[in-house]
Amino acid sequence: VPYLTDAHRACAQRLAHWMRSDCGFDEVEIDAVGNVVGVYHGSDRGAGNAKRLLTGSHYDTVRNGGKYDGRLGIFVPMACVRELHRAGRRLPFGLEVVGFAEEEGQRYKAVFLGSGALTGHFDPAWLEQKDADGISMRQAMEHAGLCIADIPKLQRDPAKYLGFVEVHIEQGPVLNELDLPLGIVTSINGNARFLGEIVGMASHAGTTPMDRRRDAACAVAELALFVETRAGAVPDLVATMGMLEVPNGSINVVPGRCKFSLDIRATTNEVRDACIADVRAELARICEQRSLHFKLEETVRAAAAPSDPAWMRRWECAVQALGLPLFHMPSGAGHDAMKLHERMPQAMLFQRGLNAGISHNPLESITNHDTELCVRAFQNLLDNLATETP
Numbered sequence: 001v002p003y004l005t006d007a008h009r010a011c012a013q014r015l016a017h018w019m020r021s022d023c024g025f026d027e028v029e030i031d032a033v034g035n036v037v038g039v040y041h042g043s044d045r046g047a048g049n050a051k052r053l054l055t056g057s058h059y060d061t062v063r064n065g066g067k068y069d070g071r072l073g074i075f076v077p078m079a080c081v082r083e084l085h086r087a088g089r090r091l092p093f094g095l096e097v098v099g100f101a102e103e104e105g106q107r108y109k110a111v112f113l114g115s116g117a118l119t120g121h122f123d124p125a126w127l128e129q130k131d132a133d134g135i136s137m138r139q140a141m142e143h144a145g146l147c148i149a150d151i152p153k154l155q156r157d158p159a160k161y162l163g164f165v166e167v168h169i170e171q172g173p174v175l176n177e178l179d180l181p182l183g184i185v186t187s188i189n190g191n192a193r194f195l196g197e198i199v200g201m202a203s204h205a206g207t208t209p210m211d212r213r214r215d216a217a218c219a220v221a222e223l224a225l226f227v228e229t230r231a232g233a234v235p236d237l238v239a240t241m242g243m244l245e246v247p248n249g250s251i252n253v254v255p256g257r258c259k260f261s262l263d264i265r266a267t268t269n270e271v272r273d274a275c276i277a278d279v280r281a282e283l284a285r286i287c288e289q290r291s292l293h294f295k296l297e298e299t300v301r302a303a304a305a306p307s308d309p310a311w312m313r314r315w316e317c318a319v320q321a322l323g324l325p326l327f328h329m330p331s332g333a334g335h336d337a338m339k340l341h342e343r344m345p346q347a348m349l350f351q352r353g354l355n356a357g358i359s360h361n362p363l364e365s366i367t368n369h370d371t372e373l374c375v376r377a378f379q380n381l382l383d384n385l386a387t388e389t390p
């Protein structure tokens, strides 16, 4: 479900339909970047004198991804609103549930586009980016009927919100191995992403002696093994070369070009940045030694986002009330909460995944029982917040 594809737009329509017809939201709209925004008014009936709790997650996915990455964090609060609506209950604050349109940055190099529009971080330069088929973001937005001129109006005033909470699948093996359904997130790892290319000389695979080659693919392979070793040497540091490609390569041609990506993450910006510096230095050394050229473009840099203590405590109380043990853990994955973190206090709740928590893979799966616990934890958080709120 990449950004603004037919599957993506169908997903937005479904979410809006369910918010409107099944859950009883007072306001539902698909905004200028494709976020699906549902508002369930508080006891002020939307008069605007009650603050809102902001929550949600993304509905776009990676290629060949799973069904629950992002979506869980939209449906859980939707289920809570449905139960409030069925009971005819109003909280002393409004509830704004957002299905963010673009978090993964798959079609365009614009991660957190959906949540970034709410925090005032939408970069107009993104509009001219072209996807793999040469379609610009501007063209894709216009084709989807989105009103680009309205994008700046999406920025939220943090003073009108109590904070941001996000439920998300863990996307890793920890809760599964501990046999725990829910986990309290302490911080979201900072990450940086790069797209690179090494350029050598394409030459005949049969006639070019091994000591006369300028093989771009072997250089990238050498860098990949360095990245693996460097990241493996430091706890909670991870680095991935997720894309590696010889454009228009041939079986009998020494690769003259090789494109690659880097994704480097750590619990602190300092550890992340030290790794980036070493990888850059090694890339330069490899290319110097092999008489190759390279370019490296940084496409994402998101700071580490520690959870707000008060909101983390609210999740702790909500989970404890279920009779579950508390387990605190960092998030290796990036989430929309790290974008909202730049504007308001935030904290996340993780739900266990099955199959060792595998994610970004169709094997991604959860259980109804764990999801029931997750919904009840969210309901507990809402009820506790209601008693706190005048």
Ligand code: HGY
Binding pocket: 103, 104, 332, 333, 334, 335
């Ligand atoms: O890559 C991530 O951490 C997230 O899935 N966008």
Ligand code: MN
Binding pocket: 062, 069, 104, 360
């Ligand atoms: Mn993801």
Ligand code: MN
Binding pocket: 058, 069, 070, 103, 168, 334, 335
């Ligand atoms: Mn996600």
